[in-house]
Amino acid sequence: MESCDFLIIGAGIAGASVAFELAPHGRVIVLEREAVPGHHSTGRSAAVLTQNYGNSIIRRLTLATRPFLEHPPDGFTEYPLTAPRQMLWIAREDQKAGLEATLGEAQRLVPTIRAVEPAEAYTLCSALRSGYAAYAILEPHALDLDVHAIHQGFLRGLRNRGGTVVTNAEVVRFQQTDASWEVHTPDQQYAAAVVVNAAGAWCDVIGQLAGARPVGLVPKRRTAFTCHGPAGVSPEELAAWPVIIDSDEEFYFKPESGGILASPADETPMEPCDVFPDDYDVAVAIDRIQKATTLSIAHINRRWAGLRSFVPDKTPVVGMDSECAGFFWLAGQGGYGIQTSSAMGRTAASLIVNQHLPQDLTDMGLTPEDLAPIRVQAERD
Ligand SMILES: Cc1cc2nc3c(=O)[nH]c(=O)nc-3n(C[C@H](O)[C@H](O)[C@H](O)COP(=O)(O)OP(=O)(O)OC[C@H]3O[C@@H](n4cnc5c(N)ncnc54)[C@H](O)[C@@H]3O)c2cc1C
Incomplete structure (x- = not known):
């Protein structure tokens, strides 16, 4: 013993x-x-830190974690744990009122979060399909994390x-x-x-x-995959894109190692297990992303799924x-x-x-x- x-x-x-x-x-x-x-x-x-996600307790736990990740104690790591990344919530016309209603709460804890005109959203990510986004909210100081x-x-x-x-x-x-x-x-x-x-x-x-x-506790499957970046977009431009996330969390994507990481943001309840991705969820993500952007996703490099576990x-x-x-x-x-x-x-x-x-x-x-x-x-x- x-x-x-x-x-x-x-x-x-x-x-x-x-x-x-x-x-x-x-x-x-x-x-x-x-x-x-x-x-x-x-x-x-x-591998993202956003201060505009989850309920108010989650937001405070995130705020209280950020200083540690940006300035870890001596000897904790040889590499930076974070890198700058913006995050952009986009809403279609039918989602606009819902996203607008979240701005006040977001700004209460993080005043730099702001609404942006669709025109500015397109300058942040040139792949956004013209006319798709009617409203957007930008979190300028989200972070990529080295998990x-x-x-x-x-x-x-x-x-x-x-x-x-x-x-x-x-x-x-x-x-x-x-x-x-x-x-x-x-x-x-x-x-x-x-x-x-x-x-x-x-x-x-x-x-x-x-x-x-x-x-x-209910474990919920979430699927993710990586694919090549779009032709005609330089690696430098791609690397500067924000995380693009649908306002109702129907999909998100972000630059990742010279390509794109994407997810349908699925939440399928499961028994605890070593979970695998379902092809249908990958197809759903591709469909939603191709409707919102000019990206053409023909080949998946890697796909995986993991469990996000919630109490009610x-x-x-x-x-x-x-x-x-x-x-x-x-x-x-x-x-x-x-x-x-x-x-x-x-x-x-x-x-x-x-x-x-x-x-x-x-x-x-x-x-x-x-x-x-x-x-x-x-x-x-
Ligand atoms: C696709 C996806 C995207 C995500 N994106 C983000 C993000 O951008 N930012 C973020 O903050 N979070 C994100 N998350 C959530 C985050 O990954 C989880 O909240 C976090 O990893 C949970 O950590 P954990 O230690 O509780 O669970 P786990 O990492 O699952 O660790 C639990 C461990 O317990 C062990 N275990 C279980 N039973 C036993 C036993 N009987 N005996 C011994 N060991 C046991 C397991 O083997 C396991 O290793 C994401 C999750 C997914 C799936």
């Missing part, structure tokens, strides 16, 4: 960020079922702080004793006072193994279980787990160690109750 203070289940971005933050406070072990951390959602994202560098930075930082990541270690059973948890993998047993459930799409599976009430209020679940002492939830990162990673890791560690939120999040008006698991847990039968 190996003992530690904090045992974390899952080495995606959620598990890695909380492990990094907990390591100065005690011995941390992270158990990851796969051979390589990042195999699931964390390795499959679109691999962020994830590896947390994991390397954890190891430098004395923590351990064990791969090929699927948690299959829990046993609670008076003062601690015994956690079983097929090869080893671990004991810890605190278990952190950061198992992504499997958080409710892990919760139920531990005897906790489920939080109602689309707010993450971060907090100690009210019935299972020492069982801590870090779940429901949805489509925002990378751009909220630092705030989520700091919040989880602070709640575990001090029972309160980090000061920057308190100053933004967040309370532990906003994130607490009990708000979404089902009643016992």
Whole structure:
């Protein structure tokens, strides 16, 4: 039996960020079922940070993460974690009123977000089809993220702080004793006072193994693919295009490594699994993008899908279980787990160690109750 203070289940971005933050406070072990951390959602994202996305709690968690990603601590990374990227929401005439209505909320937290005339939208992305967009909103200071560098930075930082990541270690059973948890993998047993459930799409599976009430997590498949950039557009011009996103999130695309990354922004509910893309979703994205732009997508270079896991209020679940002492939830990162990673890791560690939120999040008006698991847990039968 190996003992530690904090045992974390899952080495995606959620598990890695909380492990990094907990390591100065005690011995941390992270158990990851796969051979390589990042195999699931964390390795499959679109790698964008936008402050005009999600509900007001997500927006504050994103604001509180941005400074860390732009100015990580010494030794965290050899490479920049972010790069400038604009983001442009476009609306057809029939979507215009809906997008206009979102501007006020967007500007409340980020005053630089502004409406742009369709003519300006075309100068930002020359592939937009003339007459398609009736209204647009520009976020000038969104960011591209280097997800691999962020994830590896947390994991390397954890190891430098004395923590351990064990791969090929699927948690299959829990046993609670008076003062601690015994956690079983097929090869080893671990004991810890605190278990952190950061198992992504499997958080409710892990919760139920531990005897906790489920939080109602629904994993939803999202598809993405890459293709060549358009003929006649220079690499420099393409690289400067914003992320173009439909105002009702029916598709998005952005420049990526000299080509284009695109998605139909699908949200198909699934059981937790190693998810694969469906050709139909790729075809839907191509159809929608070709209607909105002059892009002609004839060949897909790479396609993939990942799970974005939500509880009903689309707010993450971060907090100690009210019935299972020492069982801590870090779940429901949805489509925002990378751009909220630092705030989520700091919040989880602070709640575990001090029972309160980090000061920057308190100053933004967040309370532990906003994130607490009990708000979404089902009643016992
Ligand atoms: C197509 C797509 C685009 C996205 N774009 C963005 C974006 O632009 N910006 C952004 O911020 N977010 C984006 N996201 C969302 C983001 O990827 C997720 O919110 C985030 O990766 C979730 O991280 P996680 O650590 O919770 O889950 P995961 O990365 O899935 O990690 C959970 C880990 O737990 C492990 N595990 C599960 N069960 C067990 C067990 N029994 N024992 C041991 N280990 C276990 C799994 O193997 C897995 O590695 C996107 C997602 C998708 C799919």
